[in-house]
Structure formats: C-alpha cells, structure tokens
Amino acid sequence: MVAMSPYVVQPIGHVESPLVDLAAAPKQGYEGSPLAWLVFHSEVSEAARDINVGDELIVLTWLDRADRDVQVVHPRGEPANPMRGVFSTRSPDRPNPVGVHRVEVVAMDGLRVQVRDLEALDGTPIVDVKSVLAYVE
Amino acid sequence: MVAMSPYVVQPIGHVESPLVDLAAAPKQGYEGSPLAWLVFHSEVSEAARDINVGDELIVLTWLDRADRDVQVVHPRGEPANPMRGVFSTRSPDRPNPVGVHRVEVVAMDGLRVQVRDLEALDGTPIVDVKSVLAYVE
16 A cells, blocks of 8 residues: 555444354345344443434444455355456455444444344444434434 | 454545535535545555446545544534434544445546545545445346
C-alpha cells in the first residue's frame, strides 16, 4: 500500500451466534441465518443506549477469518462462476474485510441485543452499528 | 476497550470531491451530493477490475475527521433534537468512524471511478467497495 496512515479499529463488541462453521454459514443474512446476539462492551453503553426492539440497523463487522490477500474470487465459492474482482462481489475475502449486515432487533437484555438476519460467525468482532434510516425520516 | 486485538485498516484509495467543508456537506448522499471520484491505489487494481458504469456499489470510508470519543449526539447537529446514542444515528462521530455509502457508477477512467450520491469529503480514505446485490441475483 502507499504511504497513507493506517487506521485502527477497536471492536465495540462481538457476535454470539450458533454459526461456527465458515463452510456451512449462509452467504447472506436473508438466506436463513439463525437468531444471533450483538454483545456490546460496557465502554460503549452510552452509544448503544437508544437501541430498541423493532429497530432496523446496519451492523459492520470485522470478518476476522477472511483472507486479506485475495483480490479475485469465484463468486459464492462456486468454481463454475467466472473469477471476479472482489469489489464487485460480497466475498468476505478482501483487503479490508468489513462485513455489512442489515438486521432487525428482536430482543434486548442490557448490553445484549438479539437480531435476525445476521450471517456473521460466532465471535466475529463488531466494528459499528448505525440506524438504517436517518433520524428525521 | 477490553483486551481484544485491534484491526488495522489499510486504505484502498481515497475520495476526490468538491466537498471540502464539513459544515456545508450534505448529511446523506441523497441530499444533493455533487459527483465524486473513487481513486483506487494500483495495489488493488485486480480487486477493482470488474467495476463498470451503471453498477450500484456500497462504498465504505474511514471518516478521518470524525471524533471517536463521541457516544451521544444531537441528531443532524440540531440542538433541538434530543441527545441520542450514536449507534441509533448516522452521525460521523462514533468509536469506529466507518461511513457506509450507496453509490452509482457514472464514469470510469482506469483506476478512477466517478460516482453519484457520495457525501464524503475530499480526501476521505476508502476502506472497501462491495456490490449492492449478490452476484447471482
């Protein structure tokens, strides 16, 4: 990479999920993910204080089992799909493996937030959470 | 933060935009952003090789002018809006200031990709680019 300062992600929590097997996990959240928990660190409790059941959120994760040296892939891991640059795919393997997930909150328990449609593996670090809609909408 | 390994983002490029003033920039891309360029580093040329005019992409940026110590904000910077945890907003100020932008490619020039609806400031580092739709759709 060129001379540009690196930026350090400090995880704000992690995912708890029955998904532990990379090969068996769904490729996208809407393809049958089990319910999962976002577990926030106490240091970010103020940032998480207004999350409520029913909220639609964007969750960013650090896909810590991804290969950062991969630039082209067979999409969805299917050898029959022609090789494609990863910036035109949703492959987890990419230079900065940040996952983008749209989820819905189904339950709350303090700093634990249960969500549907999260395909991340158990233990995946959470980078950020945002509202889907701007506040004023 | 608790003892969890930090993760280092290596920018894959940067934004070129007429937007240089944080205060004057639109809050969201659909609120009147001018055309902007994604300028990729040559090191990721293979990852970017399949981007084409007309593509709808998710662009992740590192909002390098954000305040990472902020956990609650007046949404949209309006003092009349009640304070809210940043994970329930789209504020750029947050522990890991990664911006999520949905854009459309309108022109290409080698490693320079012109897009609409990108509200990032000039010089903002690019973290990742993904297709909006899964490849098979």
